[in-house]
Amino acid sequence: MGAAERVRTLADWGLQDLLDSEAHEERRLEAEGRTDPDDPQRQAAIEAARQRAELARAEKDNQLVEHNAMTLISMVGALDALVEELVPRVREMLIEQAQALLEHAGEHGLGAGAQLDEQALGALLRAAQTVLPERAGSFDSSSPKGLGAKRWEDVLRHAGLQAPPERPIPEDLDLALTEVVALRHVLSHRAGRVDARRALKQAPSLRYTDGDLVRITHADYLQYSAALWTYGEEIIRRLLGDLAPPPPLADWRQNYTLNS
Numbered sequence: 001m002g003a004a005e006r007v008r009t010l011a012d013w014g015l016q017d018l019l020d021s022e023a024h025e026e027r028r029l030e031a032e033g034r035t036d037p038d039d040p041q042r043q044a045a046i047e048a049a050r051q052r053a054e055l056a057r058a059e060k061d062n063q064l065v066e067h068n069a070m071t072l073i074s075m076v077g078a079l080d081a082l083v084e085e086l087v088p089r090v091r092e093m094l095i096e097q098a099q100a101l102l103e104h105a106g107e108h109g110l111g112a113g114a115q116l117d118e119q120a121l122g123a124l125l126r127a128a129q130t131v132l133p134e135r136a137g138s139f140d141s142s143s144p145k146g147l148g149a150k151r152w153e154d155v156l157r158h159a160g161l162q163a164p165p166e167r168p169i170p171e172d173l174d175l176a177l178t179e180v181v182a183l184r185h186v187l188s189h190r191a192g193r194v195d196a197r198r199a200l201k202q203a204p205s206l207r208y209t210d211g212d213l214v215r216i217t218h219a220d221y222l223q224y225s226a227a228l229w230t231y232g233e234e235i236i237r238r239l240l241g242d243l244a245p246p247p248p249l250a251d252w253r254q255n256y257t258l259n260s
Contacts, residue, residue: 001232004074005225005257011067012259018056025049068216069187075228076184080144082232083152086239090159147202148178149231161238169231173252176227179203183224186214218260226256 017024025046029035034042144151149169156162163169182203186194194200196210208214216224233247233255248255 001075001078001228004071004078005260007074008064008067008071009257009259012064015056015060015064018052019060021049021053021056022046063215063218064221065215065217068218068221069183069192069214072180072216072221072224072228073184073187075225076181079152079228079232082235083144083155086235087155087159087161090161090239094160147181148174150174151177151181152231152235156235156238161235163234164238167234167246167249169234170249170252173227173230173249175205176223177231179206180224180227182206183214183216222256222260223253225260226253229257230255 025048029042029045036042144155146154149163153162153169182199183206186192186199190199192214194206194208194210194212194214200206200208200210230247230249230252233244234249237244237246
């Protein structure tokens, strides 16, 4: 997600620089000694710079809606990839930890492990390999599906990383995640045109009507990027515990990148 936002920031900075294209070109020509206002080549260079500035100004006035949209698509994809890769690795880690504890108990005569012979310990290890996956639920490597936080929670629970009771996902955060995932599908698969059969049915809170063209304004980008960042940080918090700072779930709308 950070890489996606850096690309957007670079695009924004590039536009800001292009706004002054005409002044930059005039200084370059003066430095080269090409100061004759009637020089056709000089006129052509300045006109080209003026056109670049106009294009940049139009995009700035349009609030970088295309850049915003592509960045959010990338951020949702990055969150999908995080969960998809994290869950099977955590499941493997849990099984390995259980095996290590049983082996340690058998080797050092700790508790019940002291009464286990090699054959019984082997049977117990095999049982751990079977029981832990069963208790965590069956899991395949398919990508997260659905809307809102449920899109990722349904996968995370297979590794015991679902939202703890004391830190539920706020309803307004879940709503923002629902909207951004629905918009991602519209942007990726429907050329940005909202449809009533899917997008508006899945996320009726969207401010669009059937057939509208999605425009991710600056305000939209701040809200949706903050929602994605906060949820991603919450996943890391569940994994690392107190080693990671808790994300501001209650104040998630302020959790956006400063240069957004």
